[in-house]
Structures are given as structure tokens and as C-alpha cells.
Amino acid sequence: MTSLTVEKPPPAEPEAPTRTKKSVARRLIPFGYLSPTIVLIVVLMVVPIIMVISYSFRDNVIVQENSVFAGFANYTDVLTDPDFVAALKNTFIFITVSMVAHLLLGLGFAMMLNSGMLSGVTKAIFRVVYVLPWLFTIAVIAVIWRLLLDPSGVINYVLQTLGIIQDGVNWLGDPGSALWVVTFVNIWSGYPFFMISLLAGLQGIPGELYEAASVDGANPWQKFWNVTIPQLRPVIISMAVLDLIWTSQQFALIWMMTGGGPLNSTEMLSTFTYKLAFSEYEFATASASAVIVLLLTMILAFFYVRQQRER
Amino acid sequence: MTTATLKGPRRTLAKAGLIVGLTLGGLFAGLPVLWMLSTSFKANGEVFQNPPKLITESFSFDAYTEILGNGAQLRFFLNSYIVAIAVTVLTLLVAVLASYAFSRFTFPFSKTINAVIVSVQAVPPITLVIPYFGLVVALGLYNTYPGLILTHMVFTLPYAIIMMTAYFNTLPKELDESVKVDGGNSWTALWRILVPISVPGLIAVGVYTFMISWNEYLFALALTRTDDMRTVPIGIQLLMGQHSYEWNQMMAMSILGSIPVLVLFLIFQRRFIGGLTSGAVKA
Numbered sequence: 001m002t003s004l005t006v007e008k009p010p011p012a013e014p015e016a017p018t019r020t021k022k023s024v025a026r027r028l029i030p031f032g033y034l035s036p037t038i039v040l041i042v043v044l045m046v047v048p049i050i051m052v053i054s055y056s057f058r059d060n061v062i063v064q065e066n067s068v069f070a071g072f073a074n075y076t077d078v079l080t081d082p083d084f085v086a087a088l089k090n091t092f093i094f095i096t097v098s099m100v101a102h103l104l105l106g107l108g109f110a111m112m113l114n115s116g117m118l119s120g121v122t123k124a125i126f127r128v129v130y131v132l133p134w135l136f137t138i139a140v141i142a143v144i145w146r147l148l149l150d151p152s153g154v155i156n157y158v159l160q161t162l163g164i165i166q167d168g169v170n171w172l173g174d175p176g177s178a179l180w181v182v183t184f185v186n187i188w189s190g191y192p193f194f195m196i197s198l199l200a201g202l203q204g205i206p207g208e209l210y211e212a213a214s215v216d217g218a219n220p221w222q223k224f225w226n227v228t229i230p231q232l233r234p235v236i237i238s239m240a241v242l243d244l245i246w247t248s249q250q251f252a253l254i255w256m257m258t259g260g261g262p263l264n265s266t267e268m269l270s271t272f273t274y275k276l277a278f279s280e281y282e283f284a285t286a287s288a289s290a291v292i293v294l295l296l297t298m299i300l301a302f303f304y305v306r307q308q309r310e311r
Numbered sequence: 312m313t314t315a316t317l318k319g320p321r322r323t324l325a326k327a328g329l330i331v332g333l334t335l336g337g338l339f340a341g342l343p344v345l346w347m348l349s350t351s352f353k354a355n356g357e358v359f360q361n362p363p364k365l366i367t368e369s370f371s372f373d374a375y376t377e378i379l380g381n382g383a384q385l386r387f388f389l390n391s392y393i394v395a396i397a398v399t400v401l402t403l404l405v406a407v408l409a410s411y412a413f414s415r416f417t418f419p420f421s422k423t424i425n426a427v428i429v430s431v432q433a434v435p436p437i438t439l440v441i442p443y444f445g446l447v448v449a450l451g452l453y454n455t456y457p458g459l460i461l462t463h464m465v466f467t468l469p470y471a472i473i474m475m476t477a478y479f480n481t482l483p484k485e486l487d488e489s490v491k492v493d494g495g496n497s498w499t500a501l502w503r504i505l506v507p508i509s510v511p512g513l514i515a516v517g518v519y520t521f522m523i524s525w526n527e528y529l530f531a532l533a534l535t536r537t538d539d540m541r542t543v544p545i546g547i548q549l550l551m552g553q554h555s556y557e558w559n560q561m562m563a564m565s566i567l568g569s570i571p572v573l574v575l576f577l578i579f580q581r582r583f584i585g586g587l588t589s590g591a592v593k594a
Contacts, residue, residue, distance in 0.1 A: 030421070031418065033409060033411050034408070034412045034424065036404075036405045036408060037406075037408070037428070038424070040464060041427060041428065041431065043461075044439075044464065045434060047442070048439050048442035048443060049434070049438070051445060052439075062444065105336075108332075109336055112333050117325070117326050117329060126336075130336060130337070130340050133340055133343075133344075135576055136565070136569050137528070137543075137568070137569065138544070139526075139543075139544035139547045139565075140347075143551065143562070143565055144344070144346070144565065147346070147347070147350060147558055147562070148343060154346060154363045157361065157363055192340075245433060249435045249436055249437065251437060252544070255528075256548055273437050273441075274437060274440075274533075277440070277533075283441060286441055290435075290438040290441050293435050293437055293438055294434065294435060294438040297434070297435050297438075301430070301433040304433075
């Protein structure tokens, strides 16, 4: 069964051959149960998307009474803005590096936790420790890492003591390091979800496959590449695409750690759009940017759905 | 599993490697959290002392009493509880009705409606926050609880419906059929039979819903204005601005703000992870 789709409803109850008024009323029953959901989806998704698209083709929206049609002017403004291009590039680096690292860490930790050499208690303790970063909200994670990364903080102290750096580094204040540092923090906060899903996947691999590989004389390395990876492949691909989508929507972490700075070095599509709307009150231009973000996300979502169909 | 077949010295070596790996991973995951805990018990002057110490001479709960004795900080917690509990109750109610329809009825457009619900999850919040701002201002819901509660449901409802439908599908149809034989209708079957036996599923969905709402940041930032309407995540940020370097209080606030989610997670860990991996990721 595919991942994010609701399972197909069970077959219909047998219907009476003649369609009476009662059977028409019966057919409306499921829509009665769905009506609150339908109203909410219309109010929270359909109408807002229509609104943001219409804003993006107009000028003076929200803040002024009379908006005017502006054609593609807002889109031209956004796409030719060097800050937008920088945000696009930063977002690309941020999401791809995060995804690869989430996958490697998640798989590594899941395999260690799944090892047959550990006792149940040891596993349970390490599982809780490994899940820890996932249990804190992004606002908390941003504050913790700002403390750790402070120029006079504990990370600089350790690196100086080990002789790796000479003076305290202002990790978040240096345009050369800020993007890598926020990516590192995002990796720290996001790998547990991969780990949990991959652990469930590992536990679902039938033991006979490993036994058969042993009979064929496979070493652990060969078993990993010929049994584990092919068995996990569907989970890995789904998680990878979902992670790209989620990480591209990351706003709070960047906003609280750097605000997109210094010198736009950590500006993402989300922070760029937010600033246009809520710092500069350029809601029309911000809407154009928001629609572009929506389109980029839809491309990723399309790959996700196609992958799910193949499974 | 793969190493279980190793024998003798190779097995000892593999086990040693495993323990080193696990410990390094544990330090990577756990040390930042430990440092947050340690800092919350320090006096502010000791936060950046050299060399750093895990437990300092003036170990105290002062940072916590400062936060808990401050009405403005407590208001953030009150707001978060009001919003997250309301979102959880409303989400469960609406999701139970919708999941019942998907699980027990065949009707036209069910696949289309289902696909729309699933696709809501992919819509970027940054795209929605701009029209939401226009909407809540127009409806007079800007800087109010209903504005936050309503908009949070765009995140919680799709998940809740997907997970609840999967849960209902695991329950045999004969259960609710029996009510109909006794002359009851589908409404009675839902509330008398299905909902009471679905409590484990409702708890898993409820815990997840509460966590999403409690942690939400972007809408809480953009759709409220005054400090008395801010939720905990925004409150943490405000603390960072106000007393720029009251690190011990920021860490205490962070821990206090994380407690509801930590407690829920630890109590319902098994059920929650099971529900998440079977309901949402693999379904």
C-alpha cells in the first residue's frame, strides 16, 4: 500500500435494486461526515491558494484598498532580484546536504540500534538518546546552538583546547561559515525521523534473506549491499523526497539563528519571502515569490507521488 | 543482525566497534541537550566561564523561578495550552467524521477528495501565510486564538485523517454492522462502537496533533502581534531579544517549553512511533 494515501474504502454495501428516496439520502450520508473537512480544506487551502495567485498578479494588495492588475511584473521583480537568486542557491545547498547527511546518519544509527549484539535495555536507552534532537521544537534548537556556537561558547573552547583553531570563531557571524553551520544544526535536528523510519524498515526485512545470503557465503559488507539496501530502497527514496520538501520549508531555524544573514549568506526562499511580506509589506511581490516556492514544491511532490505509485 | 553470525575475536572486535560508534552517536545527539540542562542551573555570569563546567558552584533553580514567577512568561504557556488543546480536540472531531466516511462508505469522488487532503501536506506554509494574513485580518481574527487554532488545522487535519482512516480500516466492519442490525444508524455505530474501541488510535493522533500545534512557529509569528497573544516558541525568541544574554533563563524557558512534548512522547513512545511509521509513512 502506498504511503501517504488513504487506503481504498471497502466495497459498497449491496444496494437495493430500486432507487428510492431513502437510497438517495443514503448516498449523501458520507458527504455529511465529510462536510466539516471539505469546508476546512476550502477555507484553509483552496481559497488561500487562489488568493495568493491573484495577489501575485496585482499591485498594492492587502495594505491598500485599490489593487491594480500588474501582469507578470511581480514575477520579473522576484526572478531578477539577486537576493532571490542567492536564496535559491542557498536553499538548494541547504536541502541537498541536509538530506544526504540525514540519510547517512539515520541509516548508520538505525543499523547500530538494530544490531543483534545489543541487549534490549541498551537499545532502549540509546534509542531515547538518539531521538532527543527530534523532541525539541525548532525555537529551542536554535537557542541551544546559539549558546554552543557563541564566540566564547563551549564549541570554540573545545576546538581551541584541541589546537584546531587559534581564536574563537564567530560561526554564525561569518558569511563564509554561517550557511554550513545552520545546515549542520538542521542535520542534527532532523536525522531522528529518518532513523525511526529506517529502523522500522530494517526490522521488516525477513531474516531468511540474510540466512540465504550466508549460505551463499556473503560477508557482512555484501549482505549490506545485496540485501539491506535493496530492501530499504523504497523507504529511502520516499524519505529522501519528503525530507527535501520539509527542509525547503524550514523557516524558524534560519529566522532565529541568523535571520538570513550575514550578508544574505543564509537567506532561504522562505526567509526571503517572509521578509518581503512582513518586513517590507511588499505583499504582491512576496506573493509572486510564494507562488514560485509552491511550484518548486509541486515538482518535488510530483516525484514523491510517482515514487509511491511504483511501490 | 548481520554480525550475529561472526565468531570469536572478530565478534569481539565488531562489538567494540559498535560500542564506540554508539557512544560517539550518543554524544553527538545528547551533549547539546545536556549542555542546555546544565546552563539552566548556572548563574548567568558563569555561562561562558573558562574552562567550562557542567555543574558550577552556584548551582540553583533561580532561572526557573524567574521564569515561573513572571506573568508575561506564564502567559506564553497559557496561550500555547489553549491553542494546542483546542486544535487537538477540533482536529480529532473533524478527522474522526472524515475517516469514518473514507473507511466505511463508497461514494463518488472519494479518491479525488482523498488526493486533495493528502496534497495539503505538501503546500509550503510560507505560501499560505500571506493569504492567511489577508484572511484573518479581513475576518477580524488577526491576533486572536481562533485565528491561530483555525490555521494550525491545515497542518494537523490531513495527518489525522490519514492516520485515523488507516486505524478504522484495521477494525472489522462486522462491529458496526451489528449496531445496524439492532436498528441503529451509522451515526450510532460510529460513536457507540468505533470511537470507544479506537482510543489507542485517537491517543496517537491526538499526541501528534498537540505536538505540531505546540511547536508551530511561522503562523504564530505572523498572525499575532501583541506579547499577550504569543505562544511559547515565539516567547523563547522574545526572551532572546529582551535580555540579550540571559542565557540561563533562555535555557530554563526552553526546557519548561519542551516538557509537555517530552512527557507526552515518553508516555506514548511505543504507540506513537508505531502509529507514525505505520499510519503516515507506510500506511
